[in-house]
Amino acid sequence: MGKKKTANAFEHVEPIGDRVLVRKDEPKRETRGGIALPDAAEIPTITGRIVTISAAVENDDELPLRQYDKILFHPKNAIPVDLEHDNQLFVVPVDDIVAVFRRSPSPDAE
Structure with a gap:
């Protein structure tokens, strides 16, 4: 009897080159104030959290991206990674990342 192969061996x-692996956030359907938001198709930019960065990004001091950063990205060139049943993983080129969310430094941090 051979080993049973799983459909999901990876x-x-x-990511290779100037790309990161992102777990897309769930889309919000309404704001805190209760205003209904349109479908995601009408909002071209979405948020997510970086799962893994490529060696090229890690070694580039010009790119302020690190693992676990929350980012805002344009999904046009994002490539879905079919490893999970809900398919929330995407390989995203750094050129499509438009913002990184950072906490404000405390006033006495200087």
Whole structure:
């Protein structure tokens, strides 16, 4: 009896070049104030959290991207990674990342 092959044998995805692996956030359907938001198709930019960065991004001091950063990105060139049943992983080119969310430094941090 041979080993049973699983349909999902990959456990790690490493982006190549100027790309990052992002777990897309769930789309919000309404604001805190209760205003209904349109479908995601009408909002071209979405948020997510960086799962893995490529070696090229990690070694580029000009790119302020790190693992676990929350980012805002344009999904046009994002490539879905079919490793999870809900398919929330995407390989995203850094050129499509439009913002990184940062906490404000405390006033006495200087």
